[in-house]
Amino acid sequence: MKHAQPSGALALLTLSLAAPIGAEQTTTLAIPTLAPVAYQAPAGVSHDFLMGRFSPATHPNFVRLSEQHSSRSNMYLQKPAYAAFKAMYAAAQKEGIRLVIRSAARGFSAQRSIWEGKWTGKRKVGGALNIHKKIPDPVRRARKILEYSSMPGSSRHHWGTEVDLNAFNNDWFASGKGRQLYRWLQQNAARFGFCQPYTAKGGDGRSSGYNEEKWHWSYLPLAGPYTEQAAQQLHNSMIRGFKGAETAEAVNIVGEYVLGIDPRCRLHP
Ligand SMILES: [Zn+2]
Numbered sequence: 001m002k003h004a005q006p007s008g009a010l011a012l013l014t015l016s017l018a019a020p021i022g023a024e025q026t027t028t029l030a031i032p033t034l035a036p037v038a039y040q041a042p043a044g045v046s047h048d049f050l051m052g053r054f055s056p057a058t059h060p061n062f063v064r065l066s067e068q069h070s071s072r073s074n075m076y077l078q079k080p081a082y083a084a085f086k087a088m089y090a091a092a093q094k095e096g097i098r099l100v101i102r103s104a105a106r107g108f109s110a111q112r113s114i115w116e117g118k119w120t121g122k123r124k125v126g127g128a129l130n131i132h133k134k135i136p137d138p139v140r141r142a143r144k145i146l147e148y149s150s151m152p153g154s155s156r157h158h159w160g161t162e163v164d165l166n167a168f169n170n171d172w173f174a175s176g177k178g179r180q181l182y183r184w185l186q187q188n189a190a191r192f193g194f195c196q197p198y199t200a201k202g203g204d205g206r207s208s209g210y211n212e213e214k215w216h217w218s219y220l221p222l223a224g225p226y227t228e229q230a231a232q233q234l235h236n237s238m239i240r241g242f243k244g245a246e247t248a249e250a251v252n253i254v255g256e257y258v259l260g261i262d263p264r265c266r267l268h269p
Helices: 080-094 108-119 138-145 170-174 176-192 220-233 253-258
Strands: 010-018 024-032 062-064 077-078 101-103 161-167 216-219
Touching: 024 220, 062 080, 077 080, 077 138, 080 216, 080 220, 108 138, 138 170, 220 253
Parallel strands: none
Antiparallel strands: 010 024, 062 077, 101 161, 161 216
8 A cells, every 4th residue: 555645844654554453544654754755554464463373262353153153162263254254154054055164263383283293194194194104205295285284374274264164075065965065155155255265276277286175265355465465475484483394495385385276366366
């Protein structure tokens, strides 16, 4: 956002100062300057926020999900994302479709425990334990885990704008109730602000990033601006603080994964 209102030697710049999350406040600051200047306002959220370095349970913009909408307790979303989800849930319910949130906001430490569990072989990757023995090469191992899981600091789930719905399994969405639910989302989710960032790769679709995830939906009014901010400000070297982080550069975590989303989920593809 660029605003410049010169008035003689002292120009008044109207800056859009970032509120803690998303919403902006406009504040007028008196800054001495001689000429009109184009001022690039501070971006909407901090790097710590983009990289999940906070607790969703105590962040003021986050709210705990009702068990009516979720498969377990203690899950969180940002308030506008949850309000939109609830409207979508009600619309789907009228057509006999039950949306269930299986996972929502995850902070850095939650994502780190998932990632490190996989990295060290204690948690299954592709249905099997001990990936560290099968794939000792760190970069290849990271790419294997990255088929479906993010490195801490690089997950859209940090933002409180993402939901995983009903089943972590594309096959479930291919027939019967799952197929009906997925079709409903394809036809209706956009009305509520949601899009599917991880669509099929290849052909006209995405060329890089995580594999297809029919369960993962993103609340674009917030996640769209965060994605653009990540595109400008996140760098591979910032993704660190966990086992295997030394591979972030080699796998190009920001370019290929953070930005490897369906162009329909970008504000400026
Ligand atoms: Zn997800």
